[in-house]
Amino acid sequence: MSGGKDDMLLEVTDLSMRFALRSAPFKPKRHVHAVNGINIRLRQGETLGIVGESGCGKTTLARCILRLLEPTGGSIKLNGRDITHAKGRALREARRDMQFVFQDPYASLDPRMRAFELVREPLDALTDLPRKQADERAIALLEKVGLTAAQARQYPHQFSGGQRQRIGIARALALNPKLVLADEPVSALDVSVRAQILNLMADLRAEFGLSYIVISHDLAIIEHVCDRVAIVYLGRIVEQGAVETIFNAPKHPYTEALLAAIPDPDPQQRRRAADIQGDLPNPSAPPPGCAFHPRCPKATALCKQQAPEPRMLDGREVSCHHAV
Amino acid sequence: MALLDVRNLVTEFTTPAGPRRAVNDVSFAVQRGEILGLVGESGSGKSVTALSVMGLVDNQVGRVTGGNILFDNTDLTALPAAALRALRGKRLSMIFQEPLSALNPCYTIGDQISEAFVAHGDSDTRKNHQRVLELLRLVHIPDPEGVLRRYPHEISGGMRQRAMIAMALAYTPDLLIADEPTTALDVTIQAQVLNLIDRLRRELGLGVLLITHDIGIVAQYTDRVAVMYGGRIVETGPTAQVFATPKHPYTIGLLGSVPRLRHRKPGEKRTRLQEIPGSVPSIAQVTQGCRFAGRCSHSMPQCEQQMPPMRERGPGHDAACYWEGPA
Incomplete structure (x- = not known):
């Protein structure tokens, strides 16, 4: 990867998203810090995986980056332009460069639109391409993702889950974005179809020089498609760096626990996952100090009092007092 | 004597186009203290198999129309409702997906x-x-x-x-059926639940039928595995053996399409995942032959005409395929 500041695509600095919770009309508001002080750098053509369990804030993070939500703190720069609080025209401009692939291809496509109309919709919304050319481009994109021109005239219910996800991807690519965010892109698909979509994503990345941010709870999928990975626990990144570095030698106890909990698809490598105890804490009342300490086998008095700051260790960034 | 012995089970659903077989001639056995994994994708008939064993198929839409379900030598298909109710929840119980x-x-x-x-x-x-x-x-x-x-x-x-x-x-059942018991859970919690089922199997000697689509869970937790596709079991055998030398092209494809963690050496280029072309057929499509034939790279003319019978391919390892397998 070439260095230099100019190919920096996305810079997320100290990003926070706080939601207000009010349990009763006159009770004082409480807050949930869904995303808390997150830093991410993504270069052109790079792919980043965001991993974490449900409720850890990974989807909120994606929605902030896409500016479907306005963050309550920190900044987001896309191509060097600050879009943290962008509105109107500036925001529409920014959205051309970043698109979303949704998790559930059954819920995210309008059942009353034909495939090519679905792909044309972003073109109609954000460009002034004449209708005929927009149609042609939509059909070309559908062919690119492996559907036929005849299928372009069909409605979503006439496609299988994998084909629908192909439409979702074609739709995301319609505007030639630089960044594609995919939130659990294959978790709603059958196992035998997942490989088709993952391979397609890899091909498109090579062809268009795309950058991906892939959100998943499946570490094997992250390893397969991503260069770098960020492990999120309760709104904070606990470990971030190159996929191989982190997966081969995790430093944060949570990363270790996650990796150990994945059942290895090889019966020759039987090992019982050393299960970490307990559940994810309630995000509206996070434990003091390091949020992972109640479940952590290495926790000490220090962890209960002081949240660890991220530091560089063996080529990755890790937030743990005891990582060595 | 097997704890549960299912023989030639057929479960049919009524559709506007006539009856369709969601479970078609399925046979398997679960021993005491054993975990049998039933793997397949959505629509392969694995949940309906479980519901059929439990006698919980909604009789408004479907029913068991053939075969025998021998539980400790009693045929559940011939049992009156009250007798089945007395077994269910006592000697025979089920964990549901959600x-x-x-x-x-x-x-x-x-x-x-x-x-x-x-x-x-x-x-x-x-x-x-x-x-x-x-x-x-x-x-x-x-x-x-x-x-x-x-x-x-x-x-x-x-x-x-x-x-x-x-x-x-x-009531400390003899047989526990777990239908995707961890699909709704996070991985760290999944490990806790599966380790629990495994511990109970060892401590209480339960026979477990574990239904899942997760290849990793099958590899780590089951003793034997049965692979279902389109309402039939296409391959069955000891887990280690089926994973080491799969014989059915669907099993081969399924195992090859799963990305593996830490399989790549540092610096090594990533390989493409093996794809199975096409998608899972619906049970509404009726075929004479093998239901996988349309997606199979080894299909022969006879595959379209006649369903290949189960053949022994190794000790306790059977596959329903005409293809002789990789050389």
């Missing part, structure tokens, strides 16, 4: 678990309370006294799934 929809939101966890006792005629409230506490401790629920009084929405997903396992274990 604990939130399988639990009743209006009753506390304690009430729902003791319902199992009441249903089988044990209505001593105080004694039941003690038994429920023991069950909750058995499945490692912290603070069992507190959880007992809570409603399903007040506890976490992992906790709910454990409460449901506790319910299934009310």
Whole structure:
């Protein structure tokens, strides 16, 4: 990867998203810090995986980056332009460069639109391409993702889950974005179809020089498609760096626990996952100090009092007092 | 003698186009103390197989039309409803996929678990309370006294799934059917639940039918595996053997399409995942031959005409395919 500041695509600095919770009309508001002080750098053509369990804030993070939500703190720069609080025209401009692939291809496509109309919709919304050319481009994109021109005239219910996800991807690519965010892109698909979509994503990345941010709870999928990975626990990144570095030698106890909990698809490598105890804490009342300490086998008095700051260790960034 | 011996099971559903077989000539056995994995994708018939064994197929839409289900030498298909009810929840129990929809939101966890006792005629409230506490401790629920009084929405997903396992274990069943018991859970919680099922199998000698689509779970937790596709078992055998030398092209494709963690050496280029072209056929499509033929790279003319019978390919390892397998 070439260095230099100019190919920096996305810079997320100290990003926070706080939601207000009010349990009763006159009770004082409480807050949930869904995303808390997150830093991410993504270069052109790079792919980043965001991993974490449900409720850890990974989807909120994606929605902030896409500016479907306005963050309550920190900044987001896309191509060097600050879009943290962008509105109107500036925001529409920014959205051309970043698109979303949704998790559930059954819920995210309008059942009353034909495939090519679905792909044309972003073109109609954000460009002034004449209708005929927009149609042609939509059909070309559908062919690119492996559907036929005849299928372009069909409605979503006439496609299988994998084909629908192909439409979702074609739709995301319609505007030639630089960044594609995919939130659990294959978790709603059958196992035998997942490989088709993952391979397609890899091909498109090579062809268009795309950058991906892939959100998943499946570490094997992250390893397969991503260069770098960020492990999120309760709104904070606990470990971030190159996929191989982190997966081969995790430093944060949570990363270790996650990796150990994945059942290895090889019966020759039987090992019982050393299960970490307990559940994810309630995000509206996070434990003091390091949020992972109640479940952590290495926790000490220090962890209960002081949240660890991220530091560089063996080529990755890790937030743990005891990582060595 | 196998604890559960299912022979040539056929379950049909009524569709506007006529009856369709969701489970077609399925045979398998579960021994005591053994975990048999039933793997397949959505629509392969694995859940309907489980419901058929439990006698829970909704008779408005479908019913078991053929075969025998021998549970400890009793044929469940020939059993009157009342006799089946006496077995269910006592010697034969099931864990469902989504604990939130399988639990009743209006009753506390304690009430729902003791319902199992009441249903089988044990209505001593105080004694039941003690038994429920023991069950909750058995499945490692912290603070069992507190959880007992809570409603399903007040506890976490992992906790709910454990409460449901506790319910299934009310009478220490001989056979436990777990239908995707961890699909709704996070990986760290998944490991806790699966380790629990594995421990109970060892300590109480349960036979377990574990239904899943996760290849990793099959590899780590099952002794034997049966692979289902389009309502049929296409391959079955000891897990280690089926994974090492799969014989059916579908099994080969399924195992090859799963990305593996830390399989790549540092610096090594990533390889493409093996794809299975096409998608899973619906049961509405009727075929004479092998249902996988349309997606199979080894299909021959005879595959379209006649369903290949199960053939032995190794000790206890059978596959339903004409293809001789990789050289």
